[in-house]
Amino acid sequence: MNVTIKDVAQRAHVAPSTVSRVIADNPRISKETKERVFKAMEELGYYPNAIARSLASKMTYTIGLIMPRSAEDAFSNPFFPEVMRGISVVAHNEKYDLLISTSGNEEEEKQAVIDMVKGRRVDGIVLLCSRTTDELIPWLREEKFPFTVIGKPLDSKGVCWVDNDNIGASRLATNYLIKHGHREIAFISGSLEFVVSLDRLDGYKLALEENNILFDKELVAQDEFSEDGGYNAMMRILKQKKPTAVVVTDDIMSFGVIRAAIDYGLKVPQDISLIGFNNIPLSAYANPPLTTIDISTFDLGVKSAELLLKNIKNKDFVADHIIVPVKLIERKSCIKR
Amino acid sequence: MNVTIKDVAQRAHVAPSTVSRVIADNPRISKETKERVFKAMEELGYYPNAIARSLASKMTYTIGLIMPRSAEDAFSNPFFPEVMRGISVVAHNEKYDLLISTSGNEEEEKQAVIDMVKGRRVDGIVLLCSRTTDELIPWLREEKFPFTVIGKPLDSKGVCWVDNDNIGASRLATNYLIKHGHREIAFISGSLEFVVSLDRLDGYKLALEENNILFDKELVAQDEFSEDGGYNAMMRILKQKKPTAVVVTDDIMSFGVIRAAIDYGLKVPQDISLIGFNNIPLSAYANPPLTTIDISTFDLGVKSAELLLKNIKNKDFVADHIIVPVKLIERKSCIKR
DNA sequence: CACCTTAGTGAAACCGATTGCAGTTAATTA
DNA sequence: TAATTAACTGCAATCGGTTTCACTAAGGTG
Structure with a gap:
């Protein structure tokens, strides 16, 4: 059996409660007692049981991460690791751990969240990416459980979120x-069930409008956030139209778009210009190097975690949101014509 | 306050222990009682508290993931997300969650593991990547705590690990x-403090030997597992030698190597051929598309998780290891001369 | 000198489950 | 008919901590 707080108490000739207070560095314990207890802990190789601790204190010091769809897909797009990176840096600074529950479909995803919340396994949750159909957000709000979401939800009343100005970014591109x-x-974008796709489509339309260009729905396509998705979307467009440029809301998709263009006998950027989104690390090494919108993915993670922790520590924290700036990175995938 | 097992018991007119047995689907509880309890749970919206559960049962149904160095670096190399993907798929199938504790340095990393193990927060651990200086492995073995490591440890006695045949892979390349x-x-490889670098260097030497080529240490360089690392290593080599080809043990580093070659006025593959490692998703879209060794990163994750779960379920499971096959992916970064 | 603080510590309830053991009832066996 | 057995269920201890409240002793106050 492992050494418990009682063993330490016995050895230090104090009560378990005193040991607990020493661990919590309670100022009401005298220096001498503290030293005696620390010595006993040292000698016995005592280490507090985190589970027992959270049961009693109702704090877990872990935050839950909910990935969209199957983590299987999520991890293959560098966007998610990058925002996780941001989250984990903040979490680590504040001595929080990350609990990742991976789910296969929307039903499982919901179950995973319920598990975390009702099972009291985490102190808060960050949702990566919001769907228009998301039932999770109302539910979490209802439960009054601390959470933040990356990507502005459709109904953002009373929820903490962080996002870029997606309309603006798309308009910029x-x-x-x-x-x-x-x-x-x-x-070309991902499914319109994601708010981000909707917003970026709006930004695109806005820019066209400002320049008196008619919106043509045959120039627009949605598909999966993957290389293949980009390929297929581009192929569908090329079968009906001959654009000279294309906005692609995800760099990974861009790679597929480039491949489709090449397969179609088009050269990038000579025949068709292309601007991507996300500025994933390797977009600089694509052929041609991708001009893209840097959405500060890392910061998205950082801010969401910071917001969440504020929320956790401050019971009656008001809903808030943060807009993370974007930046256009010029490389070689666009030309003047 | 939340609804507990006691509330359910009261409502169903049974003892808490009976409710507990119903949850565990204990066959000794009659059908009628089960139904009554289920009904009560439903009506009260009961949900078991996972923390209390693990305290009593000593099972957490989560596995701990230890990333090398700071997660900050780790997440930026697609290798890690990809192995996580493998791990999470297996974990999910077996209803396990993932706890990620991120650390800044080796000291913190050790602390994180101790936290997980002694704090009884996880049922097992998978270590991503083993260092030659790793104190963690002996410690975990000592504690008799279930764990597997990805990457064969220097001293592999009594530890479960999964890896490629790194010597063979490097020799193949x-x-x-x-x-x-x-x-x-x-x-060009990562630091020699990683066993994987050591092994691949051996494979390289072996191939040279087999072909009566003298080993020249001026043709060898180590640096960080990053694009910059690759760049710097290549530059150092080019300052003293003029190789016609280069083996780079990481695709991300390869991108840096290519950049260095270009900055040096060399064309890839015309002037210098290059073979990478890992076959990260985007190596196909590099310029030129990278010939690389596919190490089945995903499977590395899958197998390590499977092995770990076996270990967890089977108290006296013997140490075992799994070799995951590699495959050479021919693309356009090598030419005959 | 009686009374009130204050500092330091202990006793015990509690967090929300699991589980070994005992007890009850009904059915089966001798 | 008495004894044994099987099928359910409950009691209470346990997991390893935290926290409220009470208590003691020392020092301060009027």
Whole structure:
């Protein structure tokens, strides 16, 4: 059996409660007693049982991470590791751990969250990416459980979220292409069940409007957030239209778009210009190097974690949100025409 | 206050222990009682408290993940997300969660493990990547705590590990270059404090020997597992030698190596051929597309998790190891000369 | 000198489950 | 009919801590 607080108490000739107070560095314990207890802990090789601790104190010092869909997909897009990186840096600074519950589908995802919340396994949750159909957000709000979401939810009342200005970012990207003389501009994004896709589509439309370009739905396609998704979307567009440029809301998809263009006999950027989103590490090494919108993925993670921790520590913290700035990174995938 | 097992018991007119047995689906409870209890649970919206549960049962149903160094670095190399993906798929199937404790340095890393083990927060641990100086492995073995490590440890006695045949893989890569007519072959790897670097260096030497090529230490360099690391290592080599090919034990480093070559006025693959390791998703989209050794990263994760779970379930499971096969992926970064 | 603080510590309830053992009832066996 | 057995269920201890409240002794106050 492991050494418990009682063993320490016995050896230090104090009560278990005193040992507990020593661990918590309670100022009401005298220096001498503390020393005696520490000595006993040392000698016995005592280490507090975190589980017992959280049962009594109702604090777990871990935050739950909910990935979209199957983690299987999530981990293959560098976006998610990057935001996790941000989260974990903050968590680590504040001595929090990360609990990741991976789920296969939406039903399981919901179950995972309920498990974490009702099972009292975490002190708070960050949801990566919000769907328009998300039932989780209302539920968590109802439960009054601390959580933040990355990606502005459709109904953002009373919830903490962090996101970019997606409309603005997409408008920025589209305008960049327009300023380069393009007017036949395609738009490829992930499924419209994600709020982010919706917003970026809006930004795209906005830019067109500002420049008196008619919106043409044949220039728009959605598909999965993957290389193949980008490929398929681009192919569908090319079968009906001949754009001179394309906005792709995910760098990984961009790789597929490039491949589709090549398969179609088009050269990038000579025949078709392309601007991506996310600025994943390797977009710089693509062929051609990708011009892309850097959405500060890392900061998205950092801010969401910071917001969450504020929320956890401050019971009656008001709902708040943070907009993380974007930046256009010029490389070689766009030309003037 | 939340609804507990006692509330359910009261409502169903049974003892808490009976409720507990119903949850565990104990066959000694009659069908009628079970139904009555289920009904009470339903009506009260009962949900078991996982923390209390693990305190009593000494099972947490979570496995701990130890990343090398700071997670900050780890997440930026696609290798780690990919193995996590493998781990999480297995974990999910077996209804286990993942606890990630991120650490800044070796000292913190050790502390994190102690926290998990002594704090009884996890049922087992998988260590990503083993260092030659790793104190963790002997410690865990000493504690008789279930764990597996990805990457064969220097002293593998009594530990479960999964890895590729790194010597063989590196030999394969080097021989491939030799068969293409290269004899001045450089070798770039991560720090030699990692066993994997050591092994791959051995494989490289082995291939040279088999082909009567003299080993030249000026053709060998180590650096960080990053793009910059690759760049710097390559630059150091180019300052003293003119290899016609290079083995790089990490695709991310390869990108840096390519950049260094270009900065040096060399064309890849015309002037210098290059073979990488890992076959990260984007190596196919590099310029030129990377010929690389696919080490089945995903499977590394899967197998390590499977092995760990076996270990957890089977108290007296013998130490075992699994070798995951590698495959050479031919693309465009090598030419015959 | 009686009374009130204050500092330091202990006793015991509690967090929310699990589980070994005992007890009750009904059915089966001798 | 008495004894044994099987099928359920409950009691209470336990897991390893935290925290409220009470208590003691020493020092301060009027």
